[in-house]
Amino acid sequence: MFYKLAISMLCLLMLSGCWSRRELNELLIVLGVGVDWEDGHYLVSYQVVNPSEISNQKKAGDRPPSTLFQGRGRTLFEAARSVTAEAPRKVYMGHLQMYVIGEEAARRGIKELVDSAARDNETRLDFNFIVAKGTKAEDVLKLYTPVEKLPSYSMQQSLKTSEKNWAPTIAVTLDEALNKLSVQGDELALTGIRVIGSPDVGETKQNVETFMPPSRFRYSGIAAFKEDKLIGWLNEKESKGYTDITNNLDSTSIALACGDKRFLGVEVSSSDSKIKTKVVDGNPEVEISIRTEGNIVERTCTDIDLSDPKTIERLQKETKQSILANVEAAVARAKEIKSDIFGFGVQLGKEHAAFWKQIQDQWSDEYFPQLKVDYKIEMYIRKTGTTENSTIR
Known part of the structure; x- marks a missing residue:
């Protein structure tokens, strides 16, 4: 009986209660x-x-x-x-x-x-x-x-x-x-x-x-x-490039010129990017791979035949060029202000640890502004809308 009482008292002592509570x-x-x-x-x-x-x-x-x-x-x-x-x-x-x-x-x-x-x-x-x-x-x-x-x-x-x-x-x-x-x-x-x-x-x-x-x-x-x-x-263009390179882009819109003050609308539905680094003759290099999928969401130029596979191929190339322009602008701006906001240095340290230890103190001011960057971009248009070529003229 005494044993049970002692255990109960010890349990009670361990209960601190709401000593730190504060009312709303x-x-x-x-x-x-x-x-x-x-x-x-x-x-x-x-x-x-x-x-x-x-x-x-x-x-x-x-x-x-x-x-x-x-x-x-x-x-x-x-x-x-x-x-x-x-x-x-x-x-x-x-x-x-x-x-x-x-x-x-x-x-x-x-x-x-x-x-x-x-x-x-x-x-x-x-x-x-x-x-x-x-x-x-x-x-x-x-x-x-x-x-x-x-x-x-x-x-x-x-x-x-x-x-x-x-x-x-x-x-x-x-x-x-x-x-x-x-x-x-x-x-x-x-x-x-x-x-x-x-x-x-x-x-x-x-x-x-x-x-x-x-x-x-x-x-x-x-x-x-x-x-x-x-x-x-x-700016807006460079910011789009930044989010694409850092794999933070989920969806966005791209406008492709198709006539006099007319544009065709492409919705990016998914984008996946990867960064790889290498060291060539003592100099670091970066390869950015971006795979994007999108849909045609707006067709203001009626002379564009969305049922023609060649048209889709051409639009894919034009969209790819727009994405490339964004990422190139982002990298150029980052190099200009000597700020590696993409984490190229961290990736280099993961893949080439010994080389990174040698250059990390000079990375921002010397190596990053002169960094060679290659781009590998894939763009696929998956859907053209339920009406494909609209009857609207």
Whole structure:
């Protein structure tokens, strides 16, 4: 009997209870974080949820669905703690969705930002990093957004949808950013976001009271980093090439000229790329193989006979040339700014470890800009639509 009692007491002692629990009404749920660099200090913006304004059980009031709290400091931790001077509750980062970095902060370096986010035991690894292009991160987080009430959620959904169906965007998470910043021979690249229209109007409720919001966000270009500093931007064409080379392209559209200001539409339905490296006479070389499949989705030129196999062959060649132009432009831009955003160096290290150890310190500034790159592209058009040659003239 005593033995059973002793075991029961020991089991009770091992139960710690909810010693660290915190009630929801004691927290500020953070969905978006923005970091800017101003006058030698970090400006950290927290976009937090107003629960009563997004509840389906209560009619929305006059308050916005989210609120922005800000803090300044010489370090990120100091800036975060200074928020408590005005925030009524402690911020909670467990539901963070978007981390927006101002362009000036990105050019200064983001190691501290990524390191600080990774050290927080409340944050998860699946939120996305983006760079505010030509504007401040706080301006992006202040926008009233249509359809979705919460701006950070709207941005995250738009980023994921664009990554799958467009091409010049990539959804990079915290763990992926950490990996890129932790190795030599693979630089970080993040999607850019810009504010269209007036930011002042965007932070008022008037922004969502018209059919076309006067101010809105749009993903634009890819930010290329060298080590941890933003060094340059890829345009739309170069960004498409980047996602294709790095095997991040799921689907996109290609327009082929077929007449006077007329284009034939090709939807890329799948794309698979592989990178191989070799060393020839002491010089590294890279071969990029891309296998793409697509469908004809738009035929504005009626003189194109889609039932003719020769026509399909010609369209495949033209589509292949468009893909080649994109990837060549991406590689040329990366070489120009000396940023190996494709991870050629990492692949070289895997396949030729001894050679990589000899040159890794000179890779970015000497070997990568002079790197010989060969392209092997295959393009197959699988479908031409249910009507093939339309009767429309």
